[in-house]
Amino acid sequence: MHDRFLECCEDGTPRGLSRRTLLVGGAAFAAWAYLPKFARAADGRDPHLITIILRGALDGLATVAPVADPDYAGLHGSIALALDGPHPAIALDSFFALHPSMPEFARMYKNGNAAVVHATATAYRDRSHFDGQDVLESGFAGPGRVQSGWLNRALENLPRGEHVSRGLGVGATTPLVLRGAAPTVGWVPARLPQAADDTAMRLLDLYNHRDPMLAAALSQGLQIDKLAANDGGMKPMAGGPNAMRLAAQGAARIMAKDDGPRIAALAFDGWDTHANEGGPVGRLAQLLASLDGALADFEKGLGDKWRDTAIVVVTEFGRTARINGTSGTDHGTGTIALLAGGAIKGGRVISDWPGLKTADLYQARDLKPTTDLRGVLKGLLQDHLGLGERVLAEKIFPDSVAVRPLPGLIV
16 A cells, blocks of 8 residues: 565665665666765855666657758658758757657757767677667677676765765666665556555654654655655656656655755666658657656756756667668667756757768767767766766776766866
């Protein structure tokens, strides 16, 4: 009837009371339970870092389109974006244009609070979702390393400050990126209909008399419920696009508290667009509109903490440059990473563009990656959270000395 409070061990399985997970329509959110030591430092910085994982492989060429590349329109065919027509793309510069379903990201970009890294990928070069997600979230160069994630290892290596109120996890299990030894917290609501308020209060009274520890857990759950509750009238859809906005709204409310978590990870399924992907309108457009709304919800919900927030949106790999016979795209390689937040040095597309001629494509089919995604993540962790380059190369992203942090991502 009521939410269950669980602590998870390193593989994400239940153990006790220090990690919690919460289900919201297929979304996943987990958060660290400690302030970085430099939070509330003399310069007033209180850095927040949010990682959003899009599972299924985002079509980067359909999200941020190289409209000035002479080969783009022919390859992407009926789903290619254009600067004219009934649903024109939003020009970012003289070469790239943003999907019209993302006006909020475009506004952030114009205001200098959003950026794009194009033609990026992890070190993984095969096209399995499972292995690709393992590499993306574990931070290792190859699959099979599923004991811990790069974000959890980053947390382990932060100077630990004061303990803050327990964070929140949204998902049946903690995302791999946040599994490991560093303490994270989450919440698992029941799938049954929500109990009436008076029922919850009567149970709380009963537990107060018979099991004070359980009473404390229930009380905290009810408080988190209240904080994460959505007031906008949007109803959850299991696995539907509204899940992104619901998760963002709840997460932002909790992270906005002075004693709330500073580090969070969310994961959303549904980005595998083999058929009927759609161009300016259609399936991908609906997903991107929800992602766009979620980013705006974070901006609104975090309030003045948005100033010190960096959000990075990543996916396991890209999709083919040429559309397939079902008006979709297949598993590819190079794609994009989206950056947003008041701490982001935005208003630019960061790319060493490889071109889209057949000879320039990876294996004559995919956008060729020219920027290692680990370098992007290292740049954020170094400049936003203060982690050193040696720690990043040896502990956070093992065996990646050759991948230097991408500089200048943080203001």
